[in-house]
Amino acid sequence: MRDAFETLRLDGVSRSFGGHEALAGLDLTIKRGEFIALLGPSGCGKSTALNCLAGLLPLTRGSIWKDEARLDVLPPERRGFGMVFQNYALFPHLSVRHNVAFGLQMRRVPRAELRRRVDEALRLVHLEDQAGKLPGRLSGGQQQRVAIARAVVLEPSLVLMDEPLSNLDAKLRLEMRTEIRRLHQSLGLTTVYVTHDQEEALSLADRLVVLRAGRVQQIGTPEQLHTEPANWHVADFMGYRNLLPLRAGPRRGAGIVVELEGRELVGTPVDGPAPGSEVIAGIRPEDLRIGPAGGTGVPAVVEVVEYQGREVAVEALTAGGVSLNLRSADRPAVGDRITVTVDPRRLLVFPAGDPR
Template sequence: MSFEELRLDGVSRSFGGHAALAGLDLTIKRGEFIALLGPSGCGKSTALNCLAGLLPLTRGSIWQDEARLDVLPPERRGFGMVFQNYALFPHLPVRKNIAFGLQMRRVPRAEIRRRVDEALRLVHLEDQAGKLPGQLSGGQQQRVAIARAVVLEPSLVLMDEPLSNLDAKLRLEMRTEIRRLHQSLGLTTVYVTHDQEEALSLADRLVVLRAGRVQQIGTPEQLHTEPANWHVADFMGYRNLLPLKAGARRGAGVVVEVEGRELLGTPVGDLAPGSDVIAGTRPEDLTIGPAGGTGVPATVEVVEYQGREVAVEARTPGGIPLNLRSVDRPAVGDRITVTVEPRRLLVFPADGA
């Protein structure tokens, strides 16, 4: 059943008095790809299971246009689901695994054959249709699981960390495959992951969760460049998060002091002079200069070769670790200075959100 929007109003789920998900408000438009992102235990899988009907709500409601869904059992919601562990029937060949849901819905045989053939074609498994799941690679099994979900022509596809069991090369291939299927079929997708790179590459919008609460909802570009607080920044690749004190305002910027050197950063929120702050920046936004320069002094401790660039861990005289990326390759023990552009150094209230 098609819809224009799916709405979660104050969706909450508690276990033994502990709120695993608290007050999730989210509107999903038809055709959107939404990624629920966060560390283990943040509530993202709980949210997905509430949507699927596998968990009852403690509070709140779920609506598909004007129809309330949270009062319906899972089988009446019309959603497809792809699990982390694939959940394929080991004794059934690929074709019958894909057809199973259609058979349970008593779809006519000719229609089942047509839709299964189309699903096999979409996931490029036509020549594997007669094999058992145990005869397939991990990536092929995952494609069977995806085909089984989309063959139902669901109004919404729910994916719970579907790539976490695959190796790095297969993960990249399947990411492209999932995005291709989403676009070609016009699917509406809710996707759970703890991998920020995966979420950035796949989603139209991201929902970052922490301790069961929404921290920020936005496009990949918004969350990448404008994290709402240091918790979001931490999850979006800001590996350098330094506890400091806010200094004076200077124009639109705020001064912070590291190892006796003043740095100008971009404030996120209201920052009173002298208040505790977290200054965050990405490794690639720090620039390495020669010792004795105007930046923060540091000594190189670790250098990791990563192809066209190296990952560098350096430490200031006061013991602050700094993570950098550079096309130049310093040597362990080199003394350097580190600088950063003000717009690349975000300064957050230390209490977060």
């Protein structure tokens, strides 16, 4: 591993475009061997952060450090990073082997070592039999493997990946996710990975950085963000499809009361919502339960049922016009009257203001 480091530190990294702050004060310390995912919607600043790290964008403010050496003053080619782009960025006139070898040739690596490293990189991504082909003769998944081989063959201290799976179909995305994680672990890579797909981020990363409008919303492990989102924006990205604007009632023990369709629900307060204030109550579809009509829950009518294998996804509408998303092993029919109950341990209650 070239230029190995113990920690990579981003101190207040910011980038503006024409007065618009695309990235504001990003503080992040990455340990050697970590897999970090930058997660958020389009325009949140995640690709800007990656390009600042790569040296493709100069910083407006802040600094980047590899151990005690300052990096943001160096050009991209002197940072020792590998990059995998969304559109693969392969040379169409060069064979797979020559695409992978290109960076080593630019570094004037001796021929014998070059051949050994290219052979090893092709073996790692299972493309030995495709080495003589041009990229245009490969599938999308194979082209992405070439791009990954071209990055890791340089033995970089850090690999940067910018939505590398977004152009692939669902089956290939799953396969490549496994391959990327396998390579990360087997080669002891340090990886920073940009994605808008929360499932992808949860399955790959050791830690996630959720961004919104250029600002960090939360940094934590997949489990922390999945079970303890810091605000309703993070909850939205972590699969809390039911985000209900309500008003907070009184505290009840460690919980807080909210009212939905005349029914009192007790949820877990997050970030100190005050009694009487406007709140967002968040719950995952799998944490709502379907009961028979006339039960003790919130009455609703089934509007949509989607088959998803062992479970169905259900959209139900309450009498007050609130849409609820549920997942269930039971299979109600469109038009069925049901009641919906909530596990209070799973209902999170956030302040309704802008999370920034």
